[in-house]
Structure formats: structure tokens, C-alpha cells
Amino acid sequence: MDYRTSDTLPGPRSEDALPATATSAVKVVIVGGFGVGKTTLVGSVSEIRPLTTEETMTQAGVGVDDIAGVERKTETTVAMDFGRISINEQLVLYLFGTPGQERFWFLWNGLFEGALGALVLIDTRRLEVSFDVVGRLEERGVPFVVVVNDFPESPRYPVSELRAAMDLPDSVPMVACDARDRGSCRDALLTLMRYLHTLATATPESL
Incomplete structure (x- = not known):
């Protein structure tokens, strides 16, 4: 379910320009275990050409990366994915997808810096790979x-x-999403925005 981009990137496009009406920008991190669809989600919802750092999986990962349940996967993110979506005329979200393999989790610290919130993408076939992900966010x-x-x-x-x-x-909040569908991914991001707004406006007694 990975979103693929061309190896040869064209020059900047006019539609990639930040909307002139934008007044607020928020950093959101897309996290999850190996092969849960993070790259696909960023690619599906991004209004600009997404930046990906996918590399072909090689024999070097055999015995290191747990590919149970995703044996057909041939490429993997080794640094991050990046995209952008305008929620409305004023609010823009910058999306940062994290690598899923545990050996690349040291990169998460930098990606978390300045993030207002996160989407934790899970696959019910391999729910156990999400436990440590949630734990790191809670910490x-x-x-x-x-x-x-x-x-x-x-x-x-x-x-x-x-x-x-x-x-x-x-x-x-817990919501269902099809990472291949732009509308479904946008709805998930809107759920996060509403949740963050609820936290920001809540009184200490209600938390």
C-alpha cells in the first residue's frame, strides 16, 4: 500500500505554493509500525507532490526487520515522508510520516519536535506492532x-x-480510515484537529 513517486522530480509547480490566505501552520506526525500505510496516507491526502525517502528492501534487513504479514512489501521509508494539506483557507497542516522499522526509530525524536499532534496508524492483522508506538507518544x-x-x-x-x-x-479518539482514499484521510486529520481543540479549551477539572 505504499505511495510511489517518480525517481525524477520535476521543478516546482505553481499549485505547490502555499495559499496566500494561510495564517496558521501546524505540524502533524503520522506514526505507526512497519507496513501500516503511513506513506500511502501522506501521498493520498497531500495537496503537493509528497516527498518520500523510500528505498528498496534488501537482504540486509533479513532477520532484523519483522515483515510478518507484509511479506510482499518491497520498499520502505528510511527517513520520513512529507506532505501538506490545507484544512481551510487559513489552516495548513504539514504532515511528517515516520519510518516504521524499529531500527530507524531514533529519527522519531527530531520528527516529533514542534509537532502539535499525531495520527497513529494501525493494522488489525498486526496490532502488536502499535503498542510501543503508542507508548512512545504517551512518554x-x-x-x-x-x-x-x-x-x-x-x-x-x-x-x-x-x-x-x-x-x-x-x-x-479512534477512527477507521482507508489510507488510499483522500477524503477518508482528510476526515482522520479533521478528527485530530477537533481533538486538539478540545484539549486546548478544556478546563483542568475536565481532563
Whole structure:
């Protein structure tokens, strides 16, 4: 489910320019385990040509990267993905997708800097790869929304069971999403924006 870009990038396009009406920019991080669809999501929703750092998987990763459940995957992000989406005429989101393999997680620290919130993308076929991801966000105090990527072959579980498995409080939103669909990805980002607004306007007694 990776979003592919051409090896040869053309020059800047006029449609890549930041809207003149934009007054606020927010950094959002797309995180998740290996092969959950982060690159696909950024590529699907970005209004500009996304920047990806995908490389072909080689024998060097054998025995190091856990590819159980994603054996057909041939490329992987080694640094980050980057895209942009305008939520409205004033608000622009800068999207930073993280690498999924644990050996590249040291790069997350820099990507988290200045991030207002995060989408945690999960695959119900391999839910266990998301546990450490959520733990790292909780340790850093980064607000997040859990997004269940709707792979065609993924099993469906009630939200209550997924929350219990991930030990998520009811206050953390959990939504379904098809990372290949722009509208679905935009809805997930809007859920994060609404959640961040709720946190920002909440009184200490309500938290």
C-alpha cells in the first residue's frame, strides 16, 4: 500500500505554493509500525507532490526487520515522508510520516519536535506492532488519534475490543480510515484537529 513517486522530480509547480490566505501552520506526525500505510496516507491526502525517502528492501534487513504479514512489501521509508494539506483557507497542516522499522526509530525524536499532534496508524492483522508506538507518544506527551487502516483482508473488531487490547482511555479518539482514499484521510486529520481543540479549551477539572 505504499505511495510511489517518480525517481525524477520535476521543478516546482505553481499549485505547490502555499495559499496566500494561510495564517496558521501546524505540524502533524503520522506514526505507526512497519507496513501500516503511513506513506500511502501522506501521498493520498497531500495537496503537493509528497516527498518520500523510500528505498528498496534488501537482504540486509533479513532477520532484523519483522515483515510478518507484509511479506510482499518491497520498499520502505528510511527517513520520513512529507506532505501538506490545507484544512481551510487559513489552516495548513504539514504532515511528517515516520519510518516504521524499529531500527530507524531514533529519527522519531527530531520528527516529533514542534509537532502539535499525531495520527497513529494501525493494522488489525498486526496490532502488536502499535503498542510501543503508542507508548512512545504517551512518554513524550504528544496528543494522538488512533486510525485503523482499512486493509481489505484485515479482520474487523469492535472499537471496545481494540481499545482494551491497546489499553486506550475513552478520551482518545479512534477512527477507521482507508489510507488510499483522500477524503477518508482528510476526515482522520479533521478528527485530530477537533481533538486538539478540545484539549486546548478544556478546563483542568475536565481532563
